[in-house]
Amino acid sequence: MSSVSAGNAAKALEFKNSGNVCIKEQNFPQAVEFYSKAIELDDRQSIYLSNRAFAHLKLDNFQSALEDCDKSLELDPKNIKGYHRRGLAYVGLLQFNKARNDLRIVLKAKPNEPTALRALDMCEKFVRAERFKKAISGSDSEDKVNVCATLNLSSFDAYNDIKKYSGPKLEIEQLKDENGNPAGARVTNMSQEFVSSLVNDVFLKAINLPKQYAAAIISHAERLFREEPAVVELNNVRMPEQQISVCGDTHGQFYDVLNIFQKFGKVTENHTYLFNGDFVDRGSWSCEVAFLFYCLKILHPKKIFLNRGNHETDNMNKIYGFEDECKHKYSPRIFDMFSKSFESLPLATVINSKYLVMHGGLSSDSSVTLEDFKKIERFSQPPREGPFMELLWSDPQVADGLGPSQRGLGYAFGPDVTAKFLSDNNLAKIFRSHEVRMSGVEFEHNKKLVTVFSAPNYCDAQGNLGGVIHVVPGQGTIGRNGNDDEDLIIDTFEAVKHPDIKPMAYSNGGLGF
Known part of the structure; x- marks a missing residue:
């Protein structure tokens, strides 16, 4: 870090402000460029680095965001945005313990910050899940049961959604292994008519499939994928x-x-x-x-x-x-x-x-x-x-x-x-x-x-x-x-119109910011 002339400091501020405009316009690559120009002229400003980190987060450049936040916090250890954005970078890098530490610092300063609360909650769930996996398996390499290949269709009989469903009907066969145990499902009447009706009469009307249908479709498709080679x-x-x-x-x-x-x-x-x-x-x-x-x-x-x-x-x-x-x-x-x-x-x-x-x-x-x-x-x-x-x-x-x-x-x-x-x-x-x-x-x-x-x-x-x-x-x-x-x-x-439902509308995840 070196001394900065008044002229360079003023020009850097202009670039930083231009970057902020790009953030509002959701032009994140251009924002990175403007913040980078600001940092080249004046590398003393913690906020320039934490702002560039935000743009990198929006581009899924988590390692770059992490590096910017580290430098930002070296310049100003009280930069709460630096901790917040570093926590989110750790989430993107799947380093949930480190993310928790930064997010707790954020919430100590801002107890009701919604994105930090959601991200911390998700990190806690990840950490608990990993501890549970290690406790019951003794290792990180526990094999999951293939729930597609062992699907039992009768396990969905308690659901009433199929009785209320008025869309196209599926005929489903319960597959069994050599011992007579459930071994997945096969759809026997898939047709272009079903697919067209599924789109027009179900999905475009915001209707969900019955869960038994959903499970059968996944089970059948998974078997087809499994039979294909890696390449x-x-x-x-x-x-x-x-x-x-x-x-x-x-x-x-x-x-x-x-x-x-x-x-x-x-x-x-x-x-x-x-x-x-x-x-x-x-x-x-x-x-x-x-x-x-x-x-x-x-x-x-x-x-x-x-x-x-x-x-x-x-x-x-x-x-x-x-x-x-x-x-x-x-x-x-x-x-x-x-x-x-x-x-x-x-x-x-x-x-x-x-x-x-x-x-x-x-x-x-x-x-x-x-x-x-x-x-x-x-x-x-x-x-x-x-x-x-x-x-x-x-x-x-x-x-x-x-x-x-x-x-x-x-x-x-x-x-x-x-x-x-x-x-x-x-x-x-x-x-x-x-x-x-x-x-x-x-x-x-x-x-x-x-x-x-x-x-x-x-x-x-x-x-x-x-x-x-x-x-x-x-x-x-x-x-x-x-x-x-x-x-x-x-x-x-070009993109076409769609109902006014935002991206990640159902997400409780840590990067829905």
């Missing part, structure tokens, strides 16, 4: 009439998902869809999105595919709203079934032996190959390090080599890392998602990597377009939306 392989090279459409994050934005199908076509024998993770959390129709995808999976098991994202995990669902939404609309048991089904989702997809599609990014270990991805034991919550986690969490960076992740999980990997992996594995491009791109689709790393994000006007705030990548061998449109590949068509779309 799915799709191919339409010799079938030019068959299109494969790759979509990125949809985050519970049900009305925008419906718009994707309306705009680009439904799932059919000639139209395959791959949704590349993060279809739940944030948006307040995550249940509807998940049930729609699962019903389509049952109806067209070889024509719709779901890669796992970092939000198809328990910790993210607790923080970002899906668990609370699921419990509000259905029950804790239905959430537990969704959780188990997420553990069965594939981690990546290869299209035409040419394009690798995964949610996050590449491994930090340069020796890891596509064959290693195929060998990952995926039926669990992801670890905090290694290729499994990095496929869900890592992001590209402009510079070559590896860098620290602003999120605090995974790594940032450069164009040289991408080029080497593609060359070593005889691939042409990587498709990934995981980050908002204002244009919906963005070509990066010398056009060897493409980020596709399919939640337009993300969280009703970002103003971004949604994007879709269509794989159409020999029929692509070069030059459109940055495309340089004759086998691809890049489409974008």
